[in-house]
Amino acid sequence: MKIQRFGMLAGATLIGSLALSACGSDNNTADSGSQGSASGAASSTECAKGTLNAEGSSAQKNAIEEAIASFQDACEGATVNYNPTGSGAGIKQFLAGQVDFAGSDSALKKEEKDGKVETEEAQKHCGSPAWNLPMVTGPIAVSYNVKGVDKLVLTPEVIANIFNGKITTWNDPAIAKINSGATLPSEPIKVFFRSDESGTTENFTKYLKAAAPNAWTAEPGKSWTGKGEGKEKSAGVASAVQSTEGGITYAEWSYAKDNKLGIAQVDNGAGPVELTGESVGKAVAAAKQDGEGNDLRLKLDYATKEAGAYPILLVTYEIVCSKAQDPAKVDLTKAFLKHFASADTQKSLEEIGYAPLPAEVQSKVETAISALS
Amino acid sequence: MSTITGVTAADETPTPTSGSPLGGDAAGTGRLGDRLFGGLATGAGGLVVALVTLIGLFLLWQAIPALAHNEASFLTSREWVVGGDHPRFGIVELLWTTVASSLIAMALAVPVGVGVALFITQYAPRWLSRPAASLVDLLAAVPSIVYGLWGVLTFRAAIRPVEDFLQSTLGWFPLFSKTGITGGTIFFIGIVLAIMVLPIVTALSREVFAQTPVAHKEGALALGATRWEMIRTAVLPFGRPGVISASMLALGRALGETIAVTFIVSTLSPGNPWSWSLFNGGETFASRIANNAAEFDSPQKTGAFIAAGLVLFVLTFVVNAVARIVIERRKAFTE
Numbered sequence: 001m002k003i004q005r006f007g008m009l010a011g012a013t014l015i016g017s018l019a020l021s022a023c024g025s026d027n028n029t030a031d032s033g034s035q036g037s038a039s040g041a042a043s044s045t046e047c048a049k050g051t052l053n054a055e056g057s058s059a060q061k062n063a064i065e066e067a068i069a070s071f072q073d074a075c076e077g078a079t080v081n082y083n084p085t086g087s088g089a090g091i092k093q094f095l096a097g098q099v100d101f102a103g104s105d106s107a108l109k110k111e112e113k114d115g116k117v118e119t120e121e122a123q124k125h126c127g128s129p130a131w132n133l134p135m136v137t138g139p140i141a142v143s144y145n146v147k148g149v150d151k152l153v154l155t156p157e158v159i160a161n162i163f164n165g166k167i168t169t170w171n172d173p174a175i176a177k178i179n180s181g182a183t184l185p186s187e188p189i190k191v192f193f194r195s196d197e198s199g200t201t202e203n204f205t206k207y208l209k210a211a212a213p214n215a216w217t218a219e220p221g222k223s224w225t226g227k228g229e230g231k232e233k234s235a236g237v238a239s240a241v242q243s244t245e246g247g248i249t250y251a252e253w254s255y256a257k258d259n260k261l262g263i264a265q266v267d268n269g270a271g272p273v274e275l276t277g278e279s280v281g282k283a284v285a286a287a288k289q290d291g292e293g294n295d296l297r298l299k300l301d302y303a304t305k306e307a308g309a310y311p312i313l314l315v316t317y318e319i320v321c322s323k324a325q326d327p328a329k330v331d332l333t334k335a336f337l338k339h340f341a342s343a344d345t346q347k348s349l350e351e352i353g354y355a356p357l358p359a360e361v362q363s364k365v366e367t368a369i370s371a372l373s
Numbered sequence: 374m375s376t377i378t379g380v381t382a383a384d385e386t387p388t389p390t391s392g393s394p395l396g397g398d399a400a401g402t403g404r405l406g407d408r409l410f411g412g413l414a415t416g417a418g419g420l421v422v423a424l425v426t427l428i429g430l431f432l433l434w435q436a437i438p439a440l441a442h443n444e445a446s447f448l449t450s451r452e453w454v455v456g457g458d459h460p461r462f463g464i465v466e467l468l469w470t471t472v473a474s475s476l477i478a479m480a481l482a483v484p485v486g487v488g489v490a491l492f493i494t495q496y497a498p499r500w501l502s503r504p505a506a507s508l509v510d511l512l513a514a515v516p517s518i519v520y521g522l523w524g525v526l527t528f529r530a531a532i533r534p535v536e537d538f539l540q541s542t543l544g545w546f547p548l549f550s551k552t553g554i555t556g557g558t559i560f561f562i563g564i565v566l567a568i569m570v571l572p573i574v575t576a577l578s579r580e581v582f583a584q585t586p587v588a589h590k591e592g593a594l595a596l597g598a599t600r601w602e603m604i605r606t607a608v609l610p611f612g613r614p615g616v617i618s619a620s621m622l623a624l625g626r627a628l629g630e631t632i633a634v635t636f637i638v639s640t641l642s643p644g645n646p647w648s649w650s651l652f653n654g655g656e657t658f659a660s661r662i663a664n665n666a667a668e669f670d671s672p673q674k675t676g677a678f679i680a681a682g683l684v685l686f687v688l689t690f691v692v693n694a695v696a697r698i699v700i701e702r703r704k705a706f707t708e
Contacts (some may be wrong), residue, residue, distance in 0.1 A: 030490055085667050088670035128492075197667075240555075247555075
């Protein structure tokens with residue numbers, strides 16, 4: 001009897017303590033137990049030990065995961081965690097000192113927004129300027145699903161008019177004119193857009209605004225302002241187009257490829273350009289550098305008329321403190337970013353739907369990484 | 374069950390030894406175990422009350438500054454521009470989608486759920502009732518993301534012809550008018566939600582139906598009732614409060630369901646003309662918050678979404694309160 005009562009008591013306390021521990025803090029700061037020793041075994045990849053935590057853009061998720069996998073294979077004792085929660089969340093966590101670097105599909109903003117200037121906030125947090133390092137270029141594919149149409153050429157005006165609801169059928173004269181030879185069906189065009197706020201939407205609308213200012217009058221932004229039917233995230237829009245005859249959307253290249261969607265060639269005025277790693281690299285190389293010194297923010301020229309350059313793309317940056325707050329992590333940060341920016345890693349990204357950095361940008365990024373301290 | 378409505382069917386079971394049992398301190402012996410257990414139970418009760426109050430306060434605290442800056446009518450506007458210097462947002466569309474899809478879910482799930490519960494408790498042979506009950510319970514164990522995936526990838530194609538049929542034959546009726554949405558319509562979300570809440574309705578109804586006093590049932594049968602009449606006169610009236618509370622619990626789940634809805638739903642583009650059609654897209658409170666949670670980069674923006682969350686909180690609260698009132702009335706009526 002006594003034992004039984006004791007058991008019940010113990011049970012009650014156990015439940016109580018479980019309930020309490022369930023609300024315990026989810027502490028996810030770095031367990032910087034293992035100190036990063038100065039770069040040891042020098043092979044093709046420089047190595048350092050320790051744990052890096054990063055968070056941010058989901059647009060570069062697959063790329064950074066690929067880079068992390070190959071980095072961890074090469075370097076024993078190094079762990080890099082990337083949490084793809086979105087650019088906004090990544091920057092927020094970075095400014096709050098929760099992560100070592102942030103991934104973002106736009107560079108830190110210099111303009112004031114909601115009473116805060118991101119670059120100044122970052123300066124405050126780092127005690128030194130924060131640098132935007134372009135690392136991954138993700139082309140945005142205008143993807144469609146129309147039976148019997150393998151090759152489709154679109155101009156910025158036509159894309160804008162499709163996505164703002166002015167062109168509603170596939171055999172519209174505006175489409176037919178630039179696609180002589182293709183048999184276009186008379187079915188309605190079903191436009192799908194990203195229902196969540198996303199950098200993909202932002203870059204796509206920036207492109208439309210820059211390349212077809214007359215047809216696309218809305219301000220570019222993270223939320224969609226055109227017509228159509230919204231789906232959650234890239235996976236949602238891509239699978240919606242795949243299952244809908246006559247569907248069209250804008251999505252990252254990898255999603256278009258994985259879902260076997262048709263990818264339109266874009267004619268910015270210098271002839272149709274197919275989406276390839278090379279044609280994207282050309283557009284990145286044509287971008288102007290907008291930052292000072294090693295802050296490598298890029299100003300993409302969406303309306304570029306350069307022959308063979310695919311203009312619809314987004315560049316994701318890794319945002320780091322130029323002087324790291326935790327000196328123990330400098331070596332590891334440098335080693336990982338160097339590995340990420342290396343020609344080999346960049347080349348491997350093309351298979352999973354990203355475009356490698358063009359050589360001139362890549363060498364600038366490497367210089368900047370070496371200058372991190 | 375009792376935590377939701379405060380009433381269990383067991384309360385009504387006529388006890389052979391009448392007279393109220395000892396309650397409160399009267400039954401205490403003053404021994405350590407008694408006091409300790411009493412304290413733990415009181416603490417647990419207090420904790421729940423405190424939690425709900427704190428959540429309500431948190432929502433208010435976060436929502437009020439954003440609402441103060443809102444330049445559109447929060448309750449009647451369809452706009453949703455939450456960032457920038459001139460935020461304009463309103464919840465009417467979210468409210469419509471949330472309530473409409475949940476009501477469709479209830480309209481489908483409650484009759485079927487009660488039917489399943491009656492089958493399991495009254496009709497099914499013994500060897501079948503147990504496995505059948507566990508199978509229904511298993512539905513509740515399926516994670517909601519799986520419902521979402523299944524809904525989008527498989528179930529969608531099966532419901533599409535039904536929607537087409539309704540749109541073409543009943544299209545004159547505003548609720549069924551034609552829209553261009555091909556993916557997740559309110560109607561479709563309602564069906565998926567119905568499947569998700571079915572186990573809740575079934576499990577709770579089953580429990581109360583099983584507790585119908587044998588004397589009532591045998592009495593009905595002895596008076597010459599058929600099995601259906603026995604169910605109608607003895608089982609159903611006895612189980613009614615339980616069924617109502619089960620429905621309300623299910624409604625709460627349907628109103629707040631997030632992941633599956635986020636996955637399935639087709640959102641509308643801004644400036645889309647208003648339509649009462651159930652075949653339109655839309656976003657529920659929970660799906661809009663979940664869909665945009667990654668981009669909460671300013672307190673203003675967060676506040677706007679939390680304000681929407683607050684409405685959902687109040688809505689659920691009202692639903693539960695109504696359920697409680699209904700049950701209390703029924704009780705007075707049947708006794």
